Amino acid sequence: MLGVSSSCITANICQTLLSLLGKCKSMLELKKLHAIGISFGLSQEDSFISKILYFSAVSNSGDIDYSYRVFSQLYSPTIFSWNIIIRGYSNSKSPIHSLSIFLKMQQLGVAPNYLTYPFLVKASARLSNQESGVSLHAQIIKTGHESDIFIQNSLIHMYASCGNIIGAHKVFDSMQGKNLVSWNSMLDGYAKCGDMVLAHKVFESMQDRDVRSWSSLIDGYVKAGEYREAMAIFEKMQVVGPKSNEVTMVSVLSACAHLGALEKGRMMHKYIVNNGLPMTMVLQTSLVDMYAKCGAIEDALFVFRGVSKSQTDVFIWNAIIGGLATHGLVEESLKLFKEMQMVGIRSDEITYLCLLAACAHGGLVKEAWYFFESLVKCGMTPTSEHYACMVDVLARAGQLTAAYQFICQMPIEPTAPMLGALLSGCINHRNLDLAEIVGKKLIELDPNNDGRYIGLSNVYAVVKRWDDARSMREAMERRGVKKSPGFSFVEISGILHRFIAHDKTHPDSEETYSMLNFVVYQMIHGVRQDNRGENFLNDTLIEDELTLF
């Protein structure tokens, strides 16, 4: 009698705990409920443990490692439990654990089911590990799961993520009933591979398009450096497409940042606020970056300061430290680095790159050496960019011999950006003998880059060796190196204007050149308040004088 009534009580407790777990909001709450459950002997009770595992592995405020610890105490986990753990790790920072747990599962002779595969394939995709993806694909075929649409979609994504767009397309073509996810995965695959012609083609041939279709297309254009096209698609989306979300806006802000389109960027910020889009960390980082790249460092700082420090991650710190560095606000940049360390955010390779850039702008050679050494001390391996930045610091400070020695002592081969930094240092500090050597080496290293010939040509121009300067241009043409036209953007009232050197097609071209001549005249002869510049339409003046800058 007693046994029956006590198991009745336990069942009641279990029911109560299950309904409380359904409303659980945080890991702290979950752990309390878990503790109560254990004290009532529910530590192997399937319905109870499943809920514990599910919340800690899948929910946003979960903790997959906690989930795994609970899982590893189970005598005989159900396939449901295995799948939850594999799913949790596939979305975590270390998707590799999904695969190792799968391996364990196979060793124990537990068979995966149709729900296990999408999580595993996703783990391979996130690892960009095609080898494991292919082996999963083989197993999927062997077990007769190859016509499951969820599995097929995850395979498309996996192949595309591994850069195998042909493999992705094969799965796509083999499908009987494709859905929006299949099309979006294919579209995103092309966009990620940088093939925007095919990406756009897929987009055009789609019957339905959702916010992800539009976002993938926009992001593809951004990643391909076609920022104006990205903005054009976004504008079209607002007219004929679905409402954008915070993910769309991240790509759009990146386009604004690269274009230097501050007013557009501000409009996008307002759009985000007005539409109540969730202010995620990623979005805030994009805002900080956009404001910094558009020259509005105050606004970047304002957004940054609005983030509570406990929520920050290394990305947003890097964005603001790098932004301050490029604005020449070196002290502030280094101060924020100290603050970052106080908050306890671990810096990474890019943090150090930003710090070295700050040192380069501030002429802080000693500090640069210090950062370079602490980078190594923290167990990181300096990349060619770190070395290039270090060369830049030394070259800007006029320590040309030190820069040269630094390059010679590196464990890696010199790269073009390094020698480029050294070359500008040589020109600025008038060591033209070294400049000539470096300039020649640079052409050898990067013979298809028009800028490298111009670089050496500039060296000859400084020492007035006009024949040699001209021969550089001839060498360039002889080798068939295309000179890419230099151009810049100016944003006026939210409209972007593009200016290409010597281009006269802009409707306000004449007025622009007139004003440019006026400005150049002022730079040479001093400011004259009374002149509006109408009579300065003189191209020769511009070309002659501008070569000096």
Place this chain on the structure above:
DNA sequence: ATTGATGAAC
């Protein structure tokens, strides 16, 4: 219970 998108430096 399942699949598809986003941020930092060059």
